[in-house]
Amino acid sequence: MTPSPLTPDQAAAAIAQLQERIGRRVVGHHRPLFELTLALACGGHCLIEGVPGLGKTLLVRTVAATLGLAFARIQCTPDLMPGDITGTGLLIDERGHERFQFQPGPIFANLVLADEINRATPRTQSALLEAMQEGQVTVMGESHRLPSPFLLLATQNPIEMEGTYPLPEAQLDRFFFKIHLTDPAQAELKQVITATMVPSTDQGEPLDLVALQATVDAVLVPDPVADYAVRLILASRPNGAGGAAAAKALCLGISPRGGQCLVRAARAAALARGRHQVDFADLREVALPALRHRLLLHLEAEMEGLTPDQVVNNLLEEVQP
Amino acid sequence: MTEVDRFMGRARRRWWTTTTLRRASQGGVAGGLAGMAVVLTHGPRPLALGLVATGLLLVPVFLFQRRPDEVALAARLDRAAGLGSALTAAVEFRDRIDPWCSAQRHHAARLLAGLDPATLLPWRGIGWLVAATAVLLAVTLLPSDLRTTWDGRGEPATTVPAQVFPAPVRGGQGERAPGENNDRSSLHRPPTPAYPPEGGGSVTPTARSKSPLPSVGGGQGEGALGEDNDRSSPHRPPTPALPHEGGGSVTPTAHREPPLPAVGGGQGEAAAGTNATGDIGTAAATTPLLGAPDRALPRPGPTATLTLGGAALPGTVPAPPGAAPPTLRGLAAAASPTVSLAPPEAVPLHLRPTVARYFALLHPQTEADEP
Numbered sequence: 001m002t003p004s005p006l007t008p009d010q011a012a013a014a015i016a017q018l019q020e021r022i023g024r025r026v027v028g029h030h031r032p033l034f035e036l037t038l039a040l041a042c043g044g045h046c047l048i049e050g051v052p053g054l055g056k057t058l059l060v061r062t063v064a065a066t067l068g069l070a071f072a073r074i075q076c077t078p079d080l081m082p083g084d085i086t087g088t089g090l091l092i093d094e095r096g097h098e099r100f101q102f103q104p105g106p107i108f109a110n111l112v113l114a115d116e117i118n119r120a121t122p123r124t125q126s127a128l129l130e131a132m133q134e135g136q137v138t139v140m141g142e143s144h145r146l147p148s149p150f151l152l153l154a155t156q157n158p159i160e161m162e163g164t165y166p167l168p169e170a171q172l173d174r175f176f177f178k179i180h181l182t183d184p185a186q187a188e189l190k191q192v193i194t195a196t197m198v199p200s201t202d203q204g205e206p207l208d209l210v211a212l213q214a215t216v217d218a219v220l221v222p223d224p225v226a227d228y229a230v231r232l233i234l235a236s237r238p239n240g241a242g243g244a245a246a247a248k249a250l251c252l253g254i255s256p257r258g259g260q261c262l263v264r265a266a267r268a269a270a271l272a273r274g275r276h277q278v279d280f281a282d283l284r285e286v287a288l289p290a291l292r293h294r295l296l297l298h299l300e301a302e303m304e305g306l307t308p309d310q311v312v313n314n315l316l317e318e319v320q321p
Numbered sequence: 322m323t324e325v326d327r328f329m330g331r332a333r334r335r336w337w338t339t340t341t342l343r344r345a346s347q348g349g350v351a352g353g354l355a356g357m358a359v360v361l362t363h364g365p366r367p368l369a370l371g372l373v374a375t376g377l378l379l380v381p382v383f384l385f386q387r388r389p390d391e392v393a394l395a396a397r398l399d400r401a402a403g404l405g406s407a408l409t410a411a412v413e414f415r416d417r418i419d420p421w422c423s424a425q426r427h428h429a430a431r432l433l434a435g436l437d438p439a440t441l442l443p444w445r446g447i448g449w450l451v452a453a454t455a456v457l458l459a460v461t462l463l464p465s466d467l468r469t470t471w472d473g474r475g476e477p478a479t480t481v482p483a484q485v486f487p488a489p490v491r492g493g494q495g496e497r498a499p500g501e502n503n504d505r506s507s508l509h510r511p512p513t514p515a516y517p518p519e520g521g522g523s524v525t526p527t528a529r530s531k532s533p534l535p536s537v538g539g540g541q542g543e544g545a546l547g548e549d550n551d552r553s554s555p556h557r558p559p560t561p562a563l564p565h566e567g568g569g570s571v572t573p574t575a576h577r578e579p580p581l582p583a584v585g586g587g588q589g590e591a592a593a594g595t596n597a598t599g600d601i602g603t604a605a606a607t608t609p610l611l612g613a614p615d616r617a618l619p620r621p622g623p624t625a626t627l628t629l630g631g632a633a634l635p636g637t638v639p640a641p642p643g644a645a646p647p648t649l650r651g652l653a654a655a656a657s658p659t660v661s662l663a664p665p666e667a668v669p670l671h672l673r674p675t676v677a678r679y680f681a682l683l684h685p686q687t688e689a690d691e692p
Contacts, residue, residue, distance in 0.1 A: 220425060225406055276422075279406045
C-alpha cells in the first residue's frame with residue numbers, strides 16, 4: 001500500500017521535527033544533520049566521514065531511535081566475512097531431515113551502521129553492493145528482500161589509512177551522500193563536554209519516514225532546473241563537449257546515477273523549504289554532499305592539494321543557472 | 322482562466338511591446354546607418370529612406386523567429402521577481418490534473434498577487450530608440466553640401482587647383498628654347514632677358530627621363546654646349562662634341578613619359594647655345610617636385626651642380642628643401658663670366674627671396690657680382 005504523500009508544509013514540518021529531535025542529543029553538526037535528514041527523506045545511503053570522537057556512531061543511533069526503526073551495527077574489520085553481514089544458511093536437522101535454513105545477518109534491519117567500512121576487505125564491501133542498490137541480498141542462490149525502509153549509514157576515518165581498503169568507485173557511487181563531520185565550534189564543544197553521558201530515551205513518537213519519502217517523489221522539477229542539472233553534470237566531464245575548466249582536474253565526472261541523486265536530493269531540499277517545486281538554489285545547496293564522492297581527481301590535482309569540494313565549488317561557480 | 326494564466330497573458334503582451342520596440346529600434350539603427358552610407362555616396366535619398374524602413378520592419382520579423390516560449394518567459398519572470406521556479410513550474414505543469422500541481426499553482430498565484438509585469442520586464446530600449454531617431458533624422462535632413470567629401474569618381478573635394486603648380490611647358494621636361502633665349506616661361510617668374518646670340522647654338526633635349534627621382538648634376542637631363550658638351554651625370558654616355566666652336570647644335574632626342582614639370586632644367590636638360598662659349602659647362606638643378614603635389618612626404622631638396630670645363634665641381638651645392646636654386650646665375654658668375662643657367666622656375670615667388678638669401682650667404686661674392 002502506497003502511503004499518501006504529505007503536503008509540502010507537512011513535509012517541511014516533519015523534516016524540521018526530525019532535525020530537532022536528533023539535535024537534542026547530537027550537539028552541533030547542523031549542516032551534516034540537515035544533509036543526513038535529506039538523505040533519509042530520499043531513502044539514500046550515506047557515507048559519513050570524520051575523525052574519531054566526533055559522534056558519528058551516536059548520530060546514526062540517534063537517527064534510528066528518532067525514526068523508530070530497527071537498528072543494526074556492523075563493526076567492519078579485515079576478517080569480517082560477507083556471510084557475517086548478509087547472513088548464511090544453517091544446516092538444520094529435523095528428525096533426520098536435513099535442510100538449510102537461512103539465518104539473516106545484521107543487514108536485515110531498517111537502519112544499518114557499517115562502522116569503519118574501509119577496514120573491511122573488498123570482498124566483504126562488495127557484499128553490500130546488492131543490498132544498497134537493489135534492496136536485497138542473495139545467499140546460496142536465494143534472494144532475500146530487505147525490510148523497507150532500508151538505510152545504510154557507513155562511517156570511515158579519513159586519517160588512519162593503514163590496514164584499510166579504500167572503497168572502490170563503484171561502491172562510492174552507490175552512496176547517496178557523503179557527509180563530512182567537522183570539529184565542533186567552541187560553544188558546541190563546551191556543551192558536549194559538560195553534557196551527561198547517559199543516553200536519553202525520550203524520543204517521542206516515531207516519524208513516518210515512508211510517507212516523507214513518498215512525498216519527495218511528488219516534488220516538481222521544471223524544465224529549466226532539469227536543464228541546469230544536466231549542464232552541471234556535463235560540465236564535470238573532463239573530455240565532454242560541455243566540460244568546464246574545473247573538470248580539467250578530474251579523471252572521472254559525475255555519473256548519471258550521480259545526476260539522479262542530485263535531483264532527488266534537490267527535491268528533498270525543496271520540500272524542506274516547503275516548496276512544491278525544485279529551484280536552482282536547491283540544486284546548488286545539495287551539490288556538495290551529492291557530488292563530492294563521485295569525482296575522481298587527477299594525481300597531479302591531488303598533489304597540488306585540490307579537494308573534490310573545491311572542484312564542486314568551482315563547477316558551481318562556472319556553471320550558473 | 323487562473324491567476325497564473327492572466328499574469329502570463331499580461332507579461333506576454335508586455336514582452337511583445339518592449340521587444341518589438343527595441344528590435345525595431347535596432348533595425349532602424351542598422352537600416353539608418355546603411356541609408357547614411359547611401360546618402361554619403363550621393364545615392365538617391367528615397368533608397369536611403371527605404372533602407373531605414375526595411376530595417377525597421379525586417380529585423381523585428383527576423384528576430385521574432387527566435388522568440389522565447391512560455392516556459393522561458395516564465396523563467397525570466399521568476400528570476401526578475403525572485404520566485405525561484407514557482408511560475409515556471411506553474412506554467413509548465415498547468416495541464417496536469419494533480420492535487421500537488423493544483424496546490425503548486427495556487428501557491429504561485431499567491432506569490433504573483435503583488436507583482437506587475439511592467440516592473441519585471443522593464444523597457445531597456447531607450448538608447449536604441451534615440452539612436453534610431455537620430456539616424457532617421459540624419460538620413461532625412463542631411464544637407465547635400467555636407468555629404469560631398471568624395472564625388473564618387475575618386476576625386477577628392479580638397480584637390481588643390483592645378484594652377485597653383487603650373488603644368489610644364491610643352492617640351493619643358495628639360496627642353497630649352499633654342500638659340501638666343503633659352504629661358505622658359507613661367508607663371509610665377511618674369512621672363513629672363515635673352516642672351517646675345519653668339520655662336521648661335523641650338524639646344525635639343527636628348528635625355529630620356531624615366532624616373533621622377535632627382536638626380537645630381539643634371540642627372541635626369543643633359544646639358545649640351547657648343548664646344549663643351551660634357552655632362553655631369555655619370556649615368557649617361559657622353560654626347561659627341563658639336564662641330565662648331567662657340568655654337569652648338571642640339572639634337573632633340575629627349576623623350577619623357579609621363580611629362581613632369583621641369584625645374585631649372587634639372588629633370589630635363591639645360592644647354593646654352595651662344596652663351597656657352599667658355600669654360601663653364603652647365604649648371605643644372607634638379608628638384609624632386611613631381612607632377613602631383615605631395616607636401617606631406619619629405620623629399621630631398623634640389624641640388625645644383627656646376628661643371629667647369631667639362632669637369633664637375635666637387636660636391637653639390639646644397640639647396641633648401643622644396644626649392645630650386647634661383648641664383649644659379651650668381652653661382653655660375655662666380656666661376657666664370659659666362660655661364661649657362663637653369664632658370665629656377667619651380668621656386669614659388671614667396672620662397673625666392675629666402676632661397677636667394679641662402680645662396681648669398683653661401684657665396685657672398687657671387688651676390689656682389691650680380692647686377
